Amino acid sequence: MLKYRVLSRSCHIFHPKSLSNNTLKSESTQELLQTLGFIRRSQAGLFQWLPLGLRSLNKLTGIIRNRMDNDCGAVEVSLSAVSSKSLWQTTGRWTNSELFKFKDSKGKQYCLTATCEEDITDLMKNYVTSYKDMPITVYQITRKYRDEIRPRGGLLRGREFLMKDAYSFASTKEEAFASFQELDETYNKIFKDLKIPFVSAWADSGDIGGEFSKEFHLIHESGEDTLMSCKDCGDISTLDMSQSFPEKDGQYLGDVDCKYALTKDHSTLICFYYPKNRQLNWNLALNVMDKDIDLALRDKPNDLVLEAYQNDNEDIMFSKILRVMDCRLNSKSNFPDFPLKEYLKNNFGQIDDVSIVDAQADEICGKCENGNLQSFKSIEVGHIFLLGNKYSKPLNVKFVDKENKNDTFVHMGCYGIGVSRLTGSVAELGRDANGFRWPAIIAPYKVSICTGPSNEENLQRIKDIRSKLLDNSSIDVQNDMLDQFNEKLGIGARIKLSHAMGIPLCVIVGPKNWPNVEIEVRGIRWGKRDQWKTEFEKKTQEWNWKCTENENGIEKHVVPIEHLAEVVDILLRDM
Amino acid sequence: MLKYRVLSRSCHIFHPKSLSNNTLKSESTQELLQTLGFIRRSQAGLFQWLPLGLRSLNKLTGIIRNRMDNDCGAVEVSLSAVSSKSLWQTTGRWTNSELFKFKDSKGKQYCLTATCEEDITDLMKNYVTSYKDMPITVYQITRKYRDEIRPRGGLLRGREFLMKDAYSFASTKEEAFASFQELDETYNKIFKDLKIPFVSAWADSGDIGGEFSKEFHLIHESGEDTLMSCKDCGDISTLDMSQSFPEKDGQYLGDVDCKYALTKDHSTLICFYYPKNRQLNWNLALNVMDKDIDLALRDKPNDLVLEAYQNDNEDIMFSKILRVMDCRLNSKSNFPDFPLKEYLKNNFGQIDDVSIVDAQADEICGKCENGNLQSFKSIEVGHIFLLGNKYSKPLNVKFVDKENKNDTFVHMGCYGIGVSRLTGSVAELGRDANGFRWPAIIAPYKVSICTGPSNEENLQRIKDIRSKLLDNSSIDVQNDMLDQFNEKLGIGARIKLSHAMGIPLCVIVGPKNWPNVEIEVRGIRWGKRDQWKTEFEKKTQEWNWKCTENENGIEKHVVPIEHLAEVVDILLRDM
Incomplete structure (x- = not known):
């Protein structure tokens, strides 16, 4: 009994004990995230992260951190979530009604940070005192707070959210623009890592302010935003910015x-x-x-x-x-x-x-004055700003330049990704009537293993699969593999649960086929990626690897256990 | 020029541009953490984590997470930092004057969590509905908040701090006690991983309450706590608990x-x-x-x-x-x-x-009534509690037991480690007149490389060392190796900075010895660990590995570059 416990991990208590088709179809994405044990709402706009959801969130955080460290040489810091009234008064943002404000026992006033332009500028003025100290980009991945009057869309618009916020400091406009471009490229890489469709769009700078800005969006009909794109020049802008x-x-x-x-x-x-x-x-x-x-x-x-x-x-x-x-x-x-x-x-x-009205589909693009516009709904997940001296001026951050003068304000940029919001958006993006479909790189697990009854024989089969995957694939057993192990569920229900959780590959083990195993494919191949087909054609004979489609249109692979690891790796490459 | 930039990382702007002996000697540990660029105080009791400090903090978090996941099968979650008045009223803790409290725009009252017994119990009651769901331990590593009237000791008593808090849920007293013991063992392993001297002591349960509790302490004369230990039976208790x-x-x-x-x-x-x-x-x-x-x-x-x-x-x-x-x-x-x-x-x-007064050294131990007591000062860094039903009763968390009855309250335990406090305490523990001395496992870097002037020759030498370490040692170059690269500093000042930062090994590269390199040892071998000596005796001839002590009593090793990686690994094993 203990052995089963360990295999199945105690986190199974957070997973549903049964799951109806109706639940899967009718619940909103944000409700289903709760039903399946990714998150749980504690109060309006506030969520507790459960093991499944936290795994996806942490994997996403890891991707972002990797790109920030290695692609734009940004340096990670971690600021307090508590800022002071005086700082926000200096920049004129204290009056923002969406700030959570509070006092300590001595009556001093604070807010919970919604973004950190004030704090980071106040911090960095101690370190960017010479042009030699710049350009530098610092970032953090921390919780932010916003008193949304009507929190909605679950993770999409909460009152506490995880945000990656970066800030660049430069001694000239050109240097600042180069940082902006570097971050733009880094953002493109981050979203490409997820292998999901996204666009970037020129945008209005809103409350953050500054010289210009660009937003990153996932295309989805449920989105609150509207983007306009030109069929001819390819320009994409938010409705605000689209002429x-x-x-x-x-x-x-x-x-x-x-x-x-x-x-x-x-x-x-x-x-x-x-x-x-x-x-x-x-x-x-x-x-x-x-x-x-x-x-x-x-x-x-x-x-x-x-x-x-x-x-x-x-x-x-x-x-x-x-x-x-x-x-x-x-x-x-x-x-x-x-x-x-x-x-x-x-x-x-x-x-x-x-033209002073919101653009409409089929009108002519204001940029190229040639192509027709099309409109689509989208979810904003990132926003980058060239700020100029909007914050360095009120906070008086100057530096010693090459001429040894000290009268120029530092040029700044700021760059946000809503990490928890992005997790919720990707869930929305891959959602269908059977549940979620995560990109492999941020799926809570890449592979699940479903067996029939929990007897010694099946337990041994799971162990065999674990050791094959551990030795011969990119699967990290602890991190990427889930044993579906709810003793009350039959094999069919376990597979259904794996698919609902959005795990890209479901390995099915039973006495019938053994030592062949079946792999059901749940992950999406966005952008028609099909590298696997080439490999399949090469190896189908040699490995005795077969591919079929079952009665519900689900792609199935059958392969002897000795080639399981290779096939898993090949299939994941496209997802 | 760019090449140097990349090598030295932009985080060097956070490090001091010069460092006097007087600063190193006279500043308090918590001041020196700021001077050297580990952290920066933003307001009373609130800190911004800079790259050096964040590296140590994250490494410590990783150690704790590893032990929690693998040694007591705990499941990670992440709760909101915002809790509700109603929940804290139910357990009678809303009146706590150290809670930061605030209202949203609709007037609803919240607090920032100081600990999460209320929230975790309220969450888990949805999942531990049967005896079959237990025992289970969940944990999180998140920021907590406390309105300390007099924040002091830097990271030791802040108003925002990183805490690992775990909570166990059990269906019987025995099961609950087994979880408590499992966590006790896990804590021992975590502190042993750090290779620093620590003790655990029976303690008073204080505001958290419950049946009994144990504290984990680092021994240090600057500590605010007093522990009493018996020279005979070995019992260690806090002053509160010592008879x-x-x-x-x-x-x-x-x-x-x-x-x-x-x-x-x-x-x-x-x-x-x-x-x-x-x-x-x-x-x-x-x-x-x-x-x-x-x-x-x-x-x-x-x-x-x-x-x-x-x-x-x-x-x-x-x-x-x-x-x-x-x-x-x-x-x-x-x-x-x-x-x-x-x-x-x-x-x-x-x-x-x-006996109803505080114990004194040299009196007789109340436990064994035989040995003499000794007293020492210490810093509390962890506390584990067997709670019983202190929280499950007011929050009404019952479960279906083996007899299918539903009238027993869940048995709980809670287990905290102050992660940021522990980081600050370890800094204190290894502090001397030359700066810090970190355990290798949580040092911001394990190895620093100091060269003379930044010319092509030295740059090439650093590259050689990087590739040797990467291929043949446990050193992860990106994560564990710092190039000391402040162009204004000479080699002596760079070594001094490396030692002040507490990096265990300083590899010194110059034209004089090349292709031999020098390693200065800064790390502490707590508990007289000396595995390295055995290895040294075996290999000194074969590798041409020499060990001396310099005029300041610093242990120095000289070794040809082809054996650098092995010697580095051997030396780190004891630190």
């Missing part, structure tokens, strides 16, 4: 919407006109105005913007007005009434031929 | 102190009498009274205890009084006046021949 033009300008004849804004000095009223059936895109609107818009008024209704304009300008008669017309509009479109009765024609300007 | 007897009873003739207490029902006044020059030991006092003491009055002055006694008993004349006399007292000792004027002799009891 599009209609096939022909000025074809829209319906109702027109207008949104008011003011320039930063409040001297000019800006009226954005656009088709009522479209969404104003603030990012495009900002670009038209060279960012000269008072963003504090962005979400205010038109009458309040107008009131501010009237209050701040002594004689409205002489104040400036600028009309910005979306290129889809036609003079015959149905414009709303203009609110001001009196104004001077001379003070009246107009910008035409610009 | 001692004088060589002869009743020899004390000086002033006597008295401390009042009440039984839980307040019916009896207890007067503890003990020598004024000794400290009352509450744990011993409690044991004398079979724990029947109202602990709420423990820290109240005598007159308030007396007042409570008088208020709660209608006729003091008939109420009970118990005198507990420490065995050191003599009837001729100078007793204080008895405060009550009237009482019945019949209601008056006395306990003699007990």
